[in-house]
Amino acid sequence: MKKILIILINFFIVLNALEIKPKNVENANTAILILEEKNIKNPKLTFDKQNIDFFSFPNKKNKYYALVPVSYYKDKKDYRIIISYLRDKKKIFKGVTLSVIDGNYKSEIINVSKGKVTLSKKNKARVDKEYKEAMNIYNSVSPNLYLNGKFIYPIDSKITSNFGTKRVYNGSLKSYHSGTDFKAKIGTKIKAVNDGIVVLSKHRFYAGNSIVIDHGQGIYSCYYHLSKLKFKKGQKVKKGDIIGLSGDTGRVTGPHLHFAFRIHGIQVDPLQLITLVNKNNIY
Numbered sequence: 001m002k003k004i005l006i007i008l009i010n011f012f013i014v015l016n017a018l019e020i021k022p023k024n025v026e027n028a029n030t031a032i033l034i035l036e037e038k039n040i041k042n043p044k045l046t047f048d049k050q051n052i053d054f055f056s057f058p059n060k061k062n063k064y065y066a067l068v069p070v071s072y073y074k075d076k077k078d079y080r081i082i083i084s085y086l087r088d089k090k091k092i093f094k095g096v097t098l099s100v101i102d103g104n105y106k107s108e109i110i111n112v113s114k115g116k117v118t119l120s121k122k123n124k125a126r127v128d129k130e131y132k133e134a135m136n137i138y139n140s141v142s143p144n145l146y147l148n149g150k151f152i153y154p155i156d157s158k159i160t161s162n163f164g165t166k167r168v169y170n171g172s173l174k175s176y177h178s179g180t181d182f183k184a185k186i187g188t189k190i191k192a193v194n195d196g197i198v199v200l201s202k203h204r205f206y207a208g209n210s211i212v213i214d215h216g217q218g219i220y221s222c223y224y225h226l227s228k229l230k231f232k233k234g235q236k237v238k239k240g241d242i243i244g245l246s247g248d249t250g251r252v253t254g255p256h257l258h259f260a261f262r263i264h265g266i267q268v269d270p271l272q273l274i275t276l277v278n279k280n281n282i283y
């Protein structure tokens, strides 16, 4: 009886050594891989040519996690994620399937005259420079995790525009809504959703006054169109700190907070990410 029980327990442990949640992930959402293995080194994975490191679970031994962000434009199909790590100097490989399914985002049809879409040469150069600067930030991975407990929302307010809405300009898909918009009249206090380091605090062409917080291990939160910035680049920030006041700066039709997340450089649904991280206790 005892032997059967041990076999059963071992079987259970083997089955649970590698978990992926959710197995079917919508485009522009994030999946989490949880790996439990003893005496391993250097766990990493490859998802459709993107290499992502596993990180140790905070306060847990032999448990690792990796966030796998799925780009908005990813083909809807099954992907084989390859996991590798070292044990006794031997490289071990494992595979797991992630199905990317359609998020069925709504469409917004916008008809504008051509002059309004085209940027002046000067503005185009500014936008390009700001994009490069931001991507350099998002693609760097700080080894430490700064998260202090569960994520909170940046504001307690109504959502006025969901993440992911397709923007069809003059008949062609040009972009999608890259964040979640919250109703916020000018001057509303905006909170840091978790601990981190402010890595961007400046005025930008599209986003207006912007704050970006590095939460470590490839996790970044972004707050746009602010009227006032209360933190400078390089400053540490605590969860709940007022990082700025909402506003209508940048390219907007009215005051609101545009709240976004980047995971390993990829834009993802911020609220789905918050739910996923909070549920799996990565802190």
Ligand SMILES: [Zn+2]
Pocket: 161, 177, 178, 179, 180, 181, 257, 258, 259
């Ligand atoms: Zn927005």
